[in-house]
Each structure stands twice: as C-alpha cells, then as structure tokens.
Amino acid sequence: MSEIVLRADRLAKTFRLGFFRKRVEAVKEASFEVHRGEVFGYLGPNGSGKTTTLKMLMGLVFPTRGRAEVLGRKVPDREAKRRLGYLPESPYFYEYLTPEEFLDLAGALCDVPRAVRRKRADDLIARVGLDHARGRPLRKFSKGMLQRIGIAQALMGDPELVVLDEPMTGLDPIGRKEIRDLMIALKREGRTVVYSTHILPDVEMTCDRVAMIFAGTIRSVGPLSALLTARLLSTEIYLRRGVGQIPALPDGGQLRESADGMLVDLPEGADVDAYLRAALAASCSVISVTQRRESLEDLFMREAGSHKATS
Amino acid sequence: MNRIKAIAWNTFREAVRNKILYSLLFFAVLIIVSALAIGNLTLHEEVRTIRDIGLFGIDVFGVIIAIFVGVNLLYKELDLKTVYTILPKPLHRWEFVLGKWLGILLTLAVQMVVMGVVLAIVLAVEGSRFDVATAKAVWLLFVNVTLVTSIAVFFSAFSSPFLSGFFSLGCFVVGRSIPDIRALGDKLGPAAKAILKLFCDIAPKLYLFYPSGAIVGAEEASVHRQFVGLDYILTVSAYGVAYAVVVLVFAMLIFRKRDFV
Numbered sequence: 001m002s003e004i005v006l007r008a009d010r011l012a013k014t015f016r017l018g019f020f021r022k023r024v025e026a027v028k029e030a031s032f033e034v035h036r037g038e039v040f041g042y043l044g045p046n047g048s049g050k051t052t053t054l055k056m057l058m059g060l061v062f063p064t065r066g067r068a069e070v071l072g073r074k075v076p077d078r079e080a081k082r083r084l085g086y087l088p089e090s091p092y093f094y095e096y097l098t099p100e101e102f103l104d105l106a107g108a109l110c111d112v113p114r115a116v117r118r119k120r121a122d123d124l125i126a127r128v129g130l131d132h133a134r135g136r137p138l139r140k141f142s143k144g145m146l147q148r149i150g151i152a153q154a155l156m157g158d159p160e161l162v163v164l165d166e167p168m169t170g171l172d173p174i175g176r177k178e179i180r181d182l183m184i185a186l187k188r189e190g191r192t193v194v195y196s197t198h199i200l201p202d203v204e205m206t207c208d209r210v211a212m213i214f215a216g217t218i219r220s221v222g223p224l225s226a227l228l229t230a231r232l233l234s235t236e237i238y239l240r241r242g243v244g245q246i247p248a249l250p251d252g253g254q255l256r257e258s259a260d261g262m263l264v265d266l267p268e269g270a271d272v273d274a275y276l277r278a279a280l281a282a283s284c285s286v287i288s289v290t291q292r293r294e295s296l297e298d299l300f301m302r303e304a305g306s307h308k309a310t311s
Numbered sequence: 312m313n314r315i316k317a318i319a320w321n322t323f324r325e326a327v328r329n330k331i332l333y334s335l336l337f338f339a340v341l342i343i344v345s346a347l348a349i350g351n352l353t354l355h356e357e358v359r360t361i362r363d364i365g366l367f368g369i370d371v372f373g374v375i376i377a378i379f380v381g382v383n384l385l386y387k388e389l390d391l392k393t394v395y396t397i398l399p400k401p402l403h404r405w406e407f408v409l410g411k412w413l414g415i416l417l418t419l420a421v422q423m424v425v426m427g428v429v430l431a432i433v434l435a436v437e438g439s440r441f442d443v444a445t446a447k448a449v450w451l452l453f454v455n456v457t458l459v460t461s462i463a464v465f466f467s468a469f470s471s472p473f474l475s476g477f478f479s480l481g482c483f484v485v486g487r488s489i490p491d492i493r494a495l496g497d498k499l500g501p502a503a504k505a506i507l508k509l510f511c512d513i514a515p516k517l518y519l520f521y522p523s524g525a526i527v528g529a530e531e532a533s534v535h536r537q538f539v540g541l542d543y544i545l546t547v548s549a550y551g552v553a554y555a556v557v558v559l560v561f562a563m564l565i566f567r568k569r570d571f572v
Contacts, residue, residue, distance in 0.1 A: 015572065052572075058399040060571040081401040088395035094321065096328040108317035109400035153396060 004072075005161050005192050006034040006057060011066035012216075013052050026052040028216035030066070034194055034209075036160075039187050041207035042196040043300065049216040050196040051089050054165050058086050071161060082110060085154030089165040089196075091146055095139035099125050099149050102138060103156055110157030117156065124152040129178065143170040151182065162186055164195040168202055180206050200296045212300065214307040220299070228294045235272050236290045237264040242283025247275055261287060314402040315410040322414020326380055327421075335379065336422055339372035343429045347436060358439040365430035366445070369423060370452050370521065374483055376422055377456040380415050381463025382475040394571060405563040412464055412559055419456050423449060444538035451544065454551035455520035459483055461555035462515065465562040468569075486517030515554055519547045 011030040014023055027049040034040045044050045055061040057068045059076030068075040071083050093102055100121055107117030125131060128148035133141065141149065147167060154162055164183075168176045176199070183193050183206050197203060203210060204224065211221040220227050239246070240261040249255060252267035266272055276286060294302075326332055346364035350357035385408070388394040397407060427449050431441035462482045466475035485492070489511045496507035522539050 015570075055395075055571065060395060060398060062568075062570055078401045078403065081399060084399065086396075086399040088392065090392075091396060092391045092393055093396060094325065094393055096325060097321075101324075105317055105321050106396075106400065109314050109397065109402055111313065111401065150396070157400070 002035040002037065004033045005036050005070070006040075006163075006194060007067075007069040008032050008053060008057060009067040009069070011053060011056050011063050011068055013049075013056060013061060014064045025216055027056070027063075027213075030211075030213060030216075030218050032211040032218060032221045034161075034192060036192050037187065037190060038208040039183055039193045039206050040195075041203040041210040042194065042213070043198065043200070043203060043210055044196070044213035045198055045304070048213045050213060051165055053213065054086075054163060054194075054196055058084075058163065082157060083160045085157055085159035085162045087147075087150045087154045087162075087164045087167060090169065091150040093138050093146065093149065093153075095137060097138055098135050099130055099133060099138070099152070100135070102149065103153055106153040106156040112157060120156060120158070121152075124155055128152045128182070144172065144175045147171060147175070147179070151179070155186075159191065161192045161194070164193070166197060167195055168197055168199050176202060200300060204296045210296075212303050214304055217307070219303045219307055224296065228296065228299055231294065232268050232291055233294055233298065234268060234292045235266045235270070236288075236292055237266065237272070237276065237279070238262070238287040238289075239264060239279055240285040240287060242285065244282030244284075246284065247278035247282060250275070314400075315406050315413065318397075318402075318407055318410025319413035319417060322384055322411050323417045323421075325384065326415070326418040332376065332380065332418075332422075335372060335376050336425060339368050339376075339422075339426050340429050342368035342372070343426060343433055347433050350437060357437050358434065361430075361433055361437055361439070362445060365426075365433065366448055366452070369426045369430065369449060370455070372426065373419065373423055373452055373456045374459055377415075377419055377459045378463050378476055378479045378483070380418055381460040382467045382472045382479060384415060385411050385464055385467040386472045386475065389571070392571075398571065404567050404569075408464065408468070408559065408563045408566050412460065412562075415460050415464070416457060419460065420453065423453050423456070447538055447544055451520040451522070451547065454548050455517055458486075458515055458517065458551045458555045458558075461558040461562070465558045465565075468562045468565045482515060483517060486515040487521065489514060489516055489518050516550070520551065522547075 008030045011027055012025070013027045014025050016022065017024050030049065030053045032042075042050050042053070052061060056063045057070060057075060059068075059081070070077070070080040073080040094105075097105070103121035103124060104117055107120060108114075112120065125134060128151055130145060130148055130152070133145060138146065138149065147170065151164065151167065154164070167179050167183075171179060180202055183195065186193050207224060209221070209223050210227065212219045238261055246255070246262065249264065250266060250270045253270065254265040256263045256265075264275070266275060272289070276289070279286060343365045346361040346368075349364060350360040353360050388397070388411070394407075398404065427441070427446075430445070430449075434441055434445075459479065459482075463475060463479040466478045470478070492507055493511055496504040496511075499507070522543070
C-alpha cells in the first residue's frame with residue numbers, strides 16, 4: 001500500500017452565523033485518504049462542503065470535530081506546509097504586483113533561496129503560459145490568467161503535494177485542457193495532486209481516485225473503476241431509415257430522429273439482436289451500435305439521488 | 312525572519328502603491344509649507360509658528376495615516392481573500408501579523424521622514440534649523456504612531472475598517488485626554504473616580520508623546536526653549552513600544568484562532 005499523504009478523519013465543521021448564531025453544518029463528516037503519486041478528485045455539487053473540507057486540511061478553518069493530517073503531520077504544521085502547494089477557490093492576489101514579484105513573494109514565504117526562486121519563477125511563468133504577461137500588474141490579468149499564476153505560486157515551493165480548489169472554474173475549454181495536462185504532468189513528476197471540482201468529464205480524464213461529497217457528507221471514495229458499475233445501462237443503435245417500417249420499440253426504448261437518421265436507445269435486457277434483425281429486414285442501414293455503461297455522471301446522479309432519499 | 316521580512320516588504324510595497332496615501336502625504340506637506348505663509352503674518356514669531364504648525368501637521372497626519380493604513384491593510388487581506396494564498400505557506404499566523412505591522416511601521420517611518428525633511432526645508436527657508444529638540448519631538452510622534460498602529464491592527468483583526476477606524480480614533484482621543492479625564496474624575500464621587508482611574512491606567516497614555524511642562528513636572532517643556540531630556544525620551548519610548556507589543560500580541564492571539572471562511 002502506498003504512503004498516505006493526506007488524511008481527513010471524520011472531519012466536521014459547524015459555523016455559527018448571524019446575530020442569532022444560527023448553526024450551519026458545512027461539513028458533517030468527511031473521511032478519505034490520498035495516496036502518494038495519485039491524482040485525487042474531490043467531487044460535489046456547489047455548496048456541498050468541498051472548499052470547507054480543503055480549508056480544514058490547509059489550516060485555514062479549524063474543524064469542529066475530527067482530525068486532518070497532511071504529509072503525516074496534524075494540521076496545521078509548518079514542516080508539512082513547506083512540502084505543500086495550495087490554490088484557493090476563485091483566487092485573488094495582490095493586484096499591484098507583477099507575476100515575477102508575486103512568485104518571488106510566494107518563494108520567499110516557502111524559504112526558497114533568492115537565486116533559486118528567481119530561476120524557478122521564470123520557469124513557472126513559462127510553464128503556465130504567461131510569458132506574454134511578464135511585468136504586467138496582476139490587476140490587468142483575466143480570470144484564466146489569475147488561475148494560471150495561482151497554480152504557479154502553488155508550485156513555487158517545489159511541493160510534493162499540490163491541492164487545487166476548483167482549478168477549472170472560469171476557464172475556457174483550451175484553458176481547462178491546459179490545466180488537465182499540467183495535472184497529469186505533475187503526476188508524472190511524482191507529485192500528488194488533489195483537486196476539487198464539479199466538472200465531471202475532467203475528473204474522468206485525470207483522476208485515479210475520487211471522493212464524492214453531498215450536503216457535507218462523503219458518499220463514495222475509491223478508484224473510478226471500482227465505483228462505476230460494469231453493468232450495461234442501455235444500447236444505442238444509430239440507424240438510417242429504409243423503405244420499410246421502423247421496428248416497434250421494446251418497453252422502455254426511446255427513439256430520437258435527426259436529419260441524418262435515428263437514434264434508438266434500447267434499455268438493459270432488451271433483445272438487441274432481434275431488434276437489429278428487424279431493422280435490417282425493414283431495409284434500415286445500421287450506422288453504429290454502442291453499449292452505454294455507467295459514467296461518472298451517472299454515478300454522481302445516482303449518489304445525489306440516494307443522498308436525497310436518505311436525508 | 313525572512314518570511315516576516317517578505318510580508319513586511321510586501322505590505323510596504325502595497326502602501327506605497329496606494330494613491331490615497333499620497334493624497335494624505337500631500338496634504339501633510341501642504342500644511343507644513345503653509346506654515347511659511349502663516350509665519351510671515353506673525354510679528355517676529357515666524358520660526359515658532361512654522362515649528363508648531365509643522366509638528367502639528369506631522370502629528371495629525373501621522374495618526375491619520377497610521378489609522379488608515381493599520382485598519383485597511385490587514386482587513387484588505389481578509390476581505391480580498393489574499394490571506395487564503397499566504398497562510399497555507401509555511402509561516403505562522405503570528406509571523407503574518409508581525410510582518411504586516413512592521414510593513415506599516417516602515418511605511419509610516421518613510422512618511423515621517425518625508426514630513427520631517429519638508430519641515431527642515433521650510434525652517435531653513437526661514438533661516439532656522441531642524442534642531443535636536445525638534446528631532447526629539449518628531450521621534451516621540453513616531454513612537455505615538457507606532458502605538459496607534461498596533462491599536463488599529465488589533466481592531467482590524469476582528470472588526471470592519473469603519474469600526475476599527477472609529478475605535479482606533481477613539482483610543483487616540485482618549486489617550487491624549489487622560490490628564491483631562493483624571494481632572495474630571497477628581498470632581499466626581501469616589502466610585503466614578505475609581506472607575507475613571509482604572510480606565511486611565513489601562514488606556515494608552517498617548518499624551519506622554521506630546522509633552523508639556525505639566526506632564527514632565529517641569530516649568531516648561533517646549534521645542535522652542537527647554538525640551539525634554541534623553542531619559543524622558545527613552546522611558547516614554549520604552550513605554551510606547553511595550554504597550555504596542557502587548558496590543559500586537561492580543562491581535563496575534565485573535566488572529567491565531569480565526570476561521571478564514
């Protein structure tokens with residue numbers, strides 16, 4: 001079993017808000033572990049407690065109950081923080097600084113020697129694609145550029161563990177791909193990456209393991225392959241109309257017509273062979289047959305549904 | 312130490328890139344320079360008037376800038392959430408507060424040097440000089456703003472800029488008025504007198520940084536003739552720094568326990 005670099009052990013946080021100190025349970029119970037060298041996705045809808053959990057792990061918020069450990073040390077620990085890089089959600093940085101000045105500050109706070117941090121800042125600015133923005137104050141940066149410089153500052157201490165809170169938020173598809181590629185590159189360098197998101201396709205493309213949180217409670221933790229069931233959900237057949245009648249759909253089947261043809265969705269258990277024979281007999285052309293198994297989105301919706309049912 | 316230095320330097324950099332601060336400094340300089348014109352309206356009291364108005368300008372604008380910067384710089388870190396990026400770095404929360412405080416003090420020191428230089432130039436124009444007594448007075452005003460800065464940082468660790476500014480200004484007014492408050496207590500009943508005495512004992516004795524003959528127990532304490540000695544300067548400076556450090560420690564304790572939501 002690989003080393004555990006981050007552990008949330010029954011973490012809970014209750015805030016007291018407003019004049020009447022109303023209790024708000026932001027996180028009810030969060031337990032998960034992140035292993036060295038993996039990309040770990042922390043998923044949940046908006047307001048589910050993702051950011052609060054990460055803030056507890058970063059020592060920004062004190063847990064009401066439970067224990068947070070980073071790199072084998074109880075949070076907050078300065079030595080652990082030295083080996084960690086963090087990008088907060090919707091980051092806002094010192095707008096009067098240039099990228100070079102900001103990264104120099106981040107490096108100085110991580111005890112990086114002056115000569116090293118100058119070189120590292122230079123490399124990181126190039127790595128996150130901000131070469132064109134050198135010398136420009138951060139107040140003139142777009143949201144995507146701020147996200148990139150945020151990732152660069154998280155890497156200034158050459159961390160083993162990189163924690164990114166909603167790194168894809170506000171990015172266009174190209175920006176999202178670049179961040180995904182960067183995360184995979186960080187993994188290749190031997191770093192552990194933890195990131196929170198609600199953008200599921202990104203998770204499927206990058207994560208080794210995930211945890212899902214709904215309304216402050218973790219519902220599933222594990223490798224994607226183990227969480228997604230292998231069972232067949234439906235079979236999609238793409239047909240082009242022939243001279244005969246389209247075969248009747250079995251119970252639960254759906255048909256959608258488009259300019260090019262028809263998409264037939266046959267439910268689990270339907271006799272696909274019989275339907276295909278009938279379609280061919282009706283002179284339909286079969287363009288494609290696709291088996292649809294459970295996706296992360298299906299799992300997410302299933303967990304959300306089961307959470308609603310139990311709460 | 313490097314981490315504290317980095318925070319302090321960044322705070323200084325933020326302050327010197329703030330246009331409002333330049334406006335305040337401009338008005339301070341304007342008042343000091345205007346002393347030249349006002350001095351010329353007096354009969355053979357030009358230098359005295361310039362020195363008085365100059366020190367008044369340094370005092371008032373020093374305190375205004377101390378409260379403005381002290382209240383805003385820490386609060387802005389929380390309001391704009393820049394603190395979320397800084398605190399997960401390997402530094403203690405107290406190092407962050409200390410760095411901010413030192414950065415603000417550096418800003419104030421530069422401002423006071425600028426105001427002092429302008430006063431020296433104005434005095435030179437009038438054929439006088441920036442003597443030791445004036446230098447001592449400016450130093451006391453700097454210790455005064457050091458203490459006021461700590462108070463402002465303390466309030467901004469848990470309240471809004473408006474309230475922090477209001478409370479800090481209140482502390483400044485009370486601190487300067489302690490002899491008057493004591494005198495008022497003498498005219499009241501024993502219970503009220505005891506409460507006022509306790510209040511005066513706890514409140515920062517800011518009047519010490521603006522010495523008069525009555526305060527130092529001498530016939531006179533004036534920058535124009537006989538000002539306070541070095542022993543007074545050292546004692547009062549030690550008091551001011553000690554008080555500032557205690558207030559700052561309270562600010563650090565509050566900051567240490569804070570959730571950054």
